[in-house]
Amino acid sequence: MTAVQSTPGPAQAIDAPRSPYRRSKPTRTNFELYAWLFMRMSGVLLVVLVLGHLFVNLMLGDGIHQVDFAFVAGKWASPFWKVWDLSMLWLAMLHGTNGVRTIINDYAERNGTRFWLKMALYVAFALTVVLGTLVIFTFDPCPIGADIDASALPSFCPAR
């Protein structure tokens, strides 16, 4: 009976029963509330945007066979599709990034790992969003300029 008190062993590795547990500090902001709300609202919008995108690209007209450089150029000639694609880019990236942030918070075991995984995530987010936005706004299938090789331009450009 008394052996229970004195036997050393793996028990040492376990916290003493009544030791206080470390809980993370309270945050006192509405950030998680807004993040939660955003996931649902962006989800609803993404259903419309993504399904609309897939329908127009893959079902209307010649379907998958119509998608080439000229098709994209034609779509981005219209402000409507620019706004559509821009919304899709930003919403999907914010939504996906916040989703992966949640997953990192769940599965990263050490604070250092958690921090660096999130940094990598935010850098990937920033690069993709900046590049995507830049392309949507500055896209010009027929650039004009002295240093442009006219034969490399698509067939529908007047300079060709």
Next chain:
Amino acid sequence: MARETDATPESTAGAIPSFDVTVRIRRYDPEQDESPHWEDYKVSVHGTDRLLDALHIIKWEQDGSLTFRRSCAHGVCGSDAMRINGRNRLACKALLKDLDPSKPITVEPIKGLPVEKDLVVDMEPFFQSYREVMPFLITSGHEPTKERLQSAHDRERFDDTTKCILCAACTSSCPVFWTDGQYFGPAAIVNAHRFIFDSRDEGADLRLEVLNDREGVWRCRTTFNCSEACPRGIQVTKAIAEVKQALLTRKV
């Protein structure tokens, strides 16, 4: 391994069928074992026996070192939540004949809490988040000289969440709680719900503030494990959703 019963021969004759089951228990003795391991026990039981009865036979007749908690043995005290055939249940409410006795019945401690010995876990992290939601009546002004009356309609609002027996079956079935144990967990939210929606209570804002935290209701991913695990049949996920709703609208 047949048990002695004091029933008369007339009443036992073909009355309750008896059969053999193998109970496969996750054993861990921190004084001896490096890590937990499975051990099989064969017991002869009756069709009316619950898993708790089988554990009693094992402890009393085969291996006295088997350690588990139980108190009321009738689903009231919440001591004996364990993972039975992979699902959280109360051993005292799990009938053996319903657990497919043809195969070994696996019994493990509930997940996500530190195992102290065999089926006994340290419940302190669970009760710590329970205490943090202030599970007591908060009022202001003078103490009334009689009961604080409430209409049946107002009582109905939080009736479901008054049934909690703090067994931890829900919290220890939640995959978000398993990840780092920081999430407040369904049981704490259920017990906050019980006061947040009580018309006599004035502490709703305080509790909502606590549950608005990073580790609060927003970590819930509506997995529904808690609702399935609750031995009291509380609609736990619904209660969590009502607290989310109250936070979004700031209305109770």
